[in-house]
Amino acid sequence: MHTLTKAALLLLALSTAACTRPDRFGGAGADGTGMGGANGINSSSLDASDPTSPAYFAQTIGDRVLFAVDQSNLSPEAMATLSGQAQWMLNNPQYLAVIEGHADEQGTRDYNLALGARRANAVREYLISQGVPSNRLQTVSYGKERPLAICSDETCYSQNRRAVTVVSVGQLG
Amino acid sequence: MSAGTRISVIGHSALLTWLLLGWGLSNEPLDFQITEVSVVSGEEFEAIVRATTPNPATEATPAPEAPAIDQTPPAPEAVEAPPVTATPEAVETPTAEAPPPSPPDIPAEPAEVVDTAPSLPELSSPADPTLPTSSRPQPRPAPRVASTPAPPPPPDAQVADVPQDAVSPDATEPAEVVTEEQDSAAPEEAAPEIVTEAEQPAAAPTTSVRPRTRPATPPAQTAATEPDEAPAEDAPQSDDAAVDAAVAAALAAATTSAAPATAAGPPLTGAEESAFILAVKACWNVDPGAEWSRVTVVVGFELGRDGRVAGDVRMVNASGGDDASVNAAFQAARRAVLRCGASGFSLPADKYDSWREVELTFDPESMRLR
Amino acid sequence: MIKKLLAVVLALMVSGPVMAQNGPLRLTITDGVIEPLPFALPSFQPELAGSEQVAADISRVVAEDLIGTGLFRQIPPSAFISQHSVFGQPVAFADWRAVNAQALITGAVTVSGSQLVVKFRLYDIFTGVEMGDGLQLVGSTDGWRRMAHKVADTIYSRITGEGGYFDSRVVFVSETGPKDNRVKRLAIMDYDGANLQFLTEGNSLVLAPRFSPLGDRVLYTSFESGVPRINLLDVATVGRRQIETQAGEMAFSPRFSRDGQRVIYSLATGANTDIWMTDLGTNVHTRLTNAPSIETAPSLSPDGSQIVFESDRSGTPQLYIMSASGGEPRRISFGEGRYGTPVWSPRGDLVAFTKQNAGRFHIGVMRTDGSEERLLTASFLDEAPTWAPNGRVIMFFRETQGADGAPSLYSVDISGRNLRQVITPTFASDPSWGPLQP
Numbered sequence: 007m008h009t010l011t012k013a014a015l016l017l018l019a020l021s022t023a024a025c026t027r028p029d030r031f032g033g034a035g036a037d038g039t040g041m042g043g044a045n046g047i048n049s050s051s052l053d054a055s056d057p058t059s060p061a062y063f064a065q066t067i068g069d070r071v072l073f074a075v076d077q078s079n080l081s082p083e084a085m086a087t088l089s090g091q092a093q094w095m096l097n098n099p100q101y102l103a104v105i106e107g108h109a110d111e112q113g114t115r116d117y118n119l120a121l122g123a124r125r126a127n128a129v130r131e132y133l134i135s136q137g138v139p140s141n142r143l144q145t146v147s148y149g150k151e152r153p154l155a156i157c158s159d160e161t162c163y164s165q166n167r168r169a170v171t172v173v174s175v176g177q178l179g
Numbered sequence: 180m181s182a183g184t185r186i187s188v189i190g191h192s193a194l195l196t197w198l199l200l201g202w203g204l205s206n207e208p209l210d211f212q213i214t215e216v217s218v219v220s221g222e223e224f225e226a227i228v229r230a231t232t233p234n235p236a237t238e239a240t241p242a243p244e245a246p247a248i249d250q251t252p253p254a255p256e257a258v259e260a261p262p263v264t265a266t267p268e269a270v271e272t273p274t275a276e277a278p279p280p281s282p283p284d285i286p287a288e289p290a291e292v293v294d295t296a297p298s299l300p301e302l303s304s305p306a307d308p309t310l311p312t313s314s315r316p317q318p319r320p321a322p323r324v325a326s327t328p329a330p331p332p333p334p335d336a337q338v339a340d341v342p343q344d345a346v347s348p349d350a351t352e353p354a355e356v357v358t359e360e361q362d363s364a365a366p367e368e369a370a371p372e373i374v375t376e377a378e379q380p381a382a383a384p385t386t387s388v389r390p391r392t393r394p395a396t397p398p399a400q401t402a403a404t405e406p407d408e409a410p411a412e413d414a415p416q417s418d419d420a421a422v423d424a425a426v427a428a429a430l431a432a433a434t435t436s437a438a439p440a441t442a443a444g445p446p447l448t449g450a451e452e453s454a455f456i457l458a459v460k461a462c463w464n465v466d467p468g469a470e471w472s473r474v475t476v477v478v479g480f481e482l483g484r485d486g487r488v489a490g491d492v493r494m495v496n497a498s499g500g501d502d503a504s505v506n507a508a509f510q511a512a513r514r515a516v517l518r519c520g521a522s523g524f525s526l527p528a529d530k531y532d533s534w535r536e537v538e539l540t541f542d543p544e545s546m547r548l549r
Numbered sequence: 550m551i552k553k554l555l556a557v558v559l560a561l562m563v564s565g566p567v568m569a570q571n572g573p574l575r576l577t578i579t580d581g582v583i584e585p586l587p588f589a590l591p592s593f594q595p596e597l598a599g600s601e602q603v604a605a606d607i608s609r610v611v612a613e614d615l616i617g618t619g620l621f622r623q624i625p626p627s628a629f630i631s632q633h634s635v636f637g638q639p640v641a642f643a644d645w646r647a648v649n650a651q652a653l654i655t656g657a658v659t660v661s662g663s664q665l666v667v668k669f670r671l672y673d674i675f676t677g678v679e680m681g682d683g684l685q686l687v688g689s690t691d692g693w694r695r696m697a698h699k700v701a702d703t704i705y706s707r708i709t710g711e712g713g714y715f716d717s718r719v720v721f722v723s724e725t726g727p728k729d730n731r732v733k734r735l736a737i738m739d740y741d742g743a744n745l746q747f748l749t750e751g752n753s754l755v756l757a758p759r760f761s762p763l764g765d766r767v768l769y770t771s772f773e774s775g776v777p778r779i780n781l782l783d784v785a786t787v788g789r790r791q792i793e794t795q796a797g798e799m800a801f802s803p804r805f806s807r808d809g810q811r812v813i814y815s816l817a818t819g820a821n822t823d824i825w826m827t828d829l830g831t832n833v834h835t836r837l838t839n840a841p842s843i844e845t846a847p848s849l850s851p852d853g854s855q856i857v858f859e860s861d862r863s864g865t866p867q868l869y870i871m872s873a874s875g876g877e878p879r880r881i882s883f884g885e886g887r888y889g890t891p892v893w894s895p896r897g898d899l900v901a902f903t904k905q906n907a908g909r910f911h912i913g914v915m916r917t918d919g920s921e922e923r924l925l926t927a928s929f930l931d932e933a934p935t936w937a938p939n940g941r942v943i944m945f946f947r948e949t950q951g952a953d954g955a956p957s958l959y960s961v962d963i964s965g966r967n968l969r970q971v972i973t974p975t976f977a978s979d980p981s982w983g984p985l986q987p
Binding site: 447461513535 | 572573574575576577578579580581582583584585586619620622646651673675676708709710711896911913923924925926927928941961962963964965966968
């Protein structure tokens with residue numbers, strides 16, 4: 007493999023990791039340091055071509071599913087993604103997952119926190135139905151506090167109505 | 180250059196200059212005028228008619244405009260005082276609901292003499308049927324809310340507590356009453372109701388049908404049709420006639436109590452009552468968010484023959500709140516009577532006995548809900 | 550004969566008016582004007598050398614407080630005919646009437662060492678009497694703002710017949726940084742934005758602080774444990790403790806009970822969010838709702854007997870009222886759109902709320918039976934109303950649209966008038982208005 011390709015891959019992996027790093031959300035999630043903090047880069051987990059890496063989970067399988075306005079039920083596409091997530095969790099039993107529920111900015115803070123909890127729970131229930139032990143899954147709601155896309159129209163809102171599965175090695179809080 | 184060309188050039192430039200200056204200067208008062216005229220209610224019109232119609236019985240009856248007429252030009256010290264809100268007391272007559280300024284057919288300031296004649300025909304022209312009818316314009320928020328919307332004051336007018344007409348002497352006024360020092364003061368901009376942000380229209384309508392102007396002079400014969408003017412006939416009479424009248428009156432009083440006795444004041448007409456209410460409400464400042472806006476108070480007071488409050492305003496009755504709210508409601512009612520009656524209410528002198536004692540009920544319910 | 554006739558005439562002249570008059574003229578006025586009441590405030594007199602600056606500052610803050618209500622306007626001192634140069638001197642009412650003042654506020658300020666003495670009197674110009682007695686306040690010079698607020702509160706109270714709200718504080722969330730990575734800190738300030746202090750560092754996400762009834766403690770939602778949980782913070786010591794929550798549970802939307810001894814809040818377990826109450830003394834948790842829908846944003850009535858909250862049991866978020874001990878709720882919001890964040894007014898007669906309809910957000914009020922709904926504001930995003938201690942004004946936050954969108958605090962009179970921004974040094978959201986300070 008050329009150095010350039012490697013560098014490109016590394017960059018890609020880094021950027022993906024940055025997207026899913028739990029502590030990016032102000033110390034959120036479980037012991038998210040398994041993903042590497044701001045300085046500790048774990049080489050194994052950055053290799054997106056390694057099917058056992060969180061990077062592979064996030065990038066190839068897909069760590070997020072999207073929801074319709076005000077909804078927490080799963081679309082067929084979401085179920086397909088989650089089935090892949092469940093399979094990966096079963097193949098990599100050392101990983102635990104925190105499922106983050108998010109909402110778009112159209113709604114009050116209180117309601118969106120509850121809505122995010124519903125969405126995270128929908129994902130959790132589905133993963134459990136696919137055989138993932140419930141004690142490896144935790145949920146958290148961020149409501150509208152952590153948008154991924156920051157514009158104020160539907161192109162951004164649709165990306166923000168999401169549940170993100172963040173996998174890591176270690177204990178759940 | 181031929182003489183003809185020269186004359187033509189001069190003539191055209193003069194015309195152009197006149198047009199530019201003339202139109203530019205006359206536009207603003209015109210706009211102001213239009214909005215003013217558009218809000219005359221039947222009630223107010225009645226009041227205007229009453230106020231500007233000479234009363235054959237008692238020419239002493241002061242019309243709302245009268246104080247302004249009697250008023251001498253501001254004293255020298257008033258000129259020295261900062262002109263902001265210092266207005267002579269006489270001007271504090273409740274003219275808020277009184278007739279709007281007549282068209283400024285004589286300019287206020289000699290320096291800015293402008294012939295506004297070109298704009299007058301437009302004013303009096305009926306609504307242009309070709310203009311699209313706009314949806315009912317929603318008021319925009321203003322710091323003041325009154326039943327009669329006032330447009331934003333023109334840029335050169337100061338916001339005064341009591342609107343003053345731009346100096347506009349008309350034929351009935353003595354020439355020496357011209358008050359050059361007096362700035363034209365407009366009432367503070369007012370919306371007819373509270374406009375919350377949620378109720379603001381997205382954009383103001385761009386066109387609307389122009390309202391018809393009010394006739395420049397009210398119909399002169401209105402008084403003749405008013406029944407209450409009838410007993411005003413006992414003017415100078417001979418002694419015999421007086422005796423005859425007294426006997427007749429005594430007979431009338433003995434047989435039917437319907438006919439008023441000579442000295443008894445007949446009741447106020449609806450128009451006179453309306454005018455009185457208009458005069459008081461202009462000074463009744465309601466705070467619709469306050470607890471006391473749920474309180475109805477009845478206040479009583481006596482009026483002197485000059486229409487001024489004699490003694491103090493007392494509370495007769497109150498309902499709908501705790502002591503603090505009742506007191507606040509009473510104070511607001513009291514201020515309304517004292518402020519707007521400061522220079523005397525305009526009431527028909529011949530009916531003094533009907534209005535010597537007054538009880539006013541101040542009910543803010545409709546203010547609270549709008 | 551003639552004499553007899555004359556006697557008849559005389560008798561008639563005396564009795565005539567009595568006959569014609571049926572008591573006083575009685576009229577009803579149902580319509581007035583709504584306009585700021587003009588007041589004159591000659592700068593308070595410095596009664597000792599060295600008091601000049603404080604006297605000027607206090608005069609300014611008193612005027613700003615009153616003007617800020619939208620109910621008063623100040624007559625510029627340049628218009629004054631007479632200057633009220635000695636505190637307590639007889640008032641030339643005619644001079645103040647001439648400048649259309651309806652109230653006159655006079656005062657004097659003495660600074661000696663660190664002690665500050667403020668005296669003031671309030672006069673009703675049109676009735677020509679003093680309203681209430683003159684008042685003297687003694688405090689320390691560094692508390693001059695509070696003393697100014699107290700003067701303004703007293704004046705406000707005497708004129709409106711209601712309690713004031715100037716000497717009060719607001720706790721809120723100060724926000725910095727980009728929209729997708731905001732740093733949020735708890736902050737506290739005077740109601741007018743002065744004397745700002747931070748209560749937390751920015752290392753974990755904090756949301757929706759709520760003042761205790763006495764203003765000594767603050768409840769808020771914190772993510773420092775990884776999931777939203779409720780913290781209780783002592784304002785004076787900044788010490789804090791967490792309300793006990795089980796693993797897998799998320800707690801948010803807290804509010805104090807009127808006695809400050811209990812907390813009502815939302816608890817999310819799995820997909821479900823219900824309303825709970827925790828007794829801070831005994832640490833006993835009580836579940837108040839038990840429905841599969843979302844129940845959140847609870848707020849107790851001033852008498853503590855009822856709770857208004859938000860629920861989507863009907864399909865969209867709407868407002869409901871139930872007994873403070875739980876039980877069957879009744880829906881009170883029936884307009885178009887979605888309703889949230891209900892807050893019971895201190896007077897007990899109104900509920901303020903956030904409403905979302907047709908792509909806009911509103912702050913509104915309705916009576917507790919759902920009638921007389923009135924929207925006070927409209928924007929891209931208005932949220933989280935909180936009542937001034939006298940129930941007269943509502944503060945909330947407004948977030949602007951787009952990638953650069955950010956929140957600021959605003960206040961509005963419950964009549965819908967006088968919308969104004971509360972200036973803060975950073976972005977600001979989630980205000981909670983504390984009580985009038987003792």
